[in-house]
Amino acid sequence: MKEISQDRSPRTRPGGRTARTRHAVLEAAAALLAEASPADVTAAQIASRAGVNETTIYRKWGTKEALFTDALLTLSAERLVMTDTGSLRGDLLQVISRVAAFLGTPAGYSLAYMGATGVDATTTALREAFWADRFVKAQAIFERAVSRGEIASADAAQLAYEALIGTLHFRILARRCALDKDIAERIVDLVLCGLLDR
Secondary structure, three states: OHHHHHHOOHHHOOOOHHHHHHHHHHHHHHHHHOOOOHHHOOHHHHHHHHOOOHHHHHHHHOOHHHHHHHHHHHHHHHHOOOOOOOOHHHHHHHHHHHHHHHHOOHHHHHHHHHHHHOOOHHHHHHHHHHHHHHHHHHHHHHHHHHHOOOOOOOOOHHHHHHHHHHHHHHHHHHOOOOOOHHHHHHHHHHHHHHHHOO
16 A cells, blocks of 8 residues: 555655656556557556556556556657757758657557547546647747747647648648658648748
């Protein structure tokens, strides 16, 4: 019971056992999702690989789906780092290339599926928090472009980011098309045309 008690008070020991337990569970869930579909992965398997009690998982996440979403959102946030390339076009090409590479993995595909279909309160909250964070990071890209004089305003940053990522999700997830360099550049240039016409 000691471990469960610590899981219920995560803010009291930052970087301590609670954080290590959470990290181990998220890593185990992400690894298993790279090997099998969400329906085939059980909480017992995750607990066994993470070295924790199965009750810990249900106490902290409530449902297997909420855990999967948390694991995959954490993984994607680590892999989809946005860095300054020196130009808006370069930044957007970097974003679309990294997102495409992630969506092409089993874990990335699972994230997109569960992120779009999950309706329980925990999954919804995790999804909203994830996209809020991505929009903040995307806003920074467009604000840098304003400071460089590439565009006049960053007011349409979120819409432009949605157009970029939405097109990518449709091509990879709905049509199952590969994203080569030429297509990536054309998608970015279409988004840029809309921004430059404003």
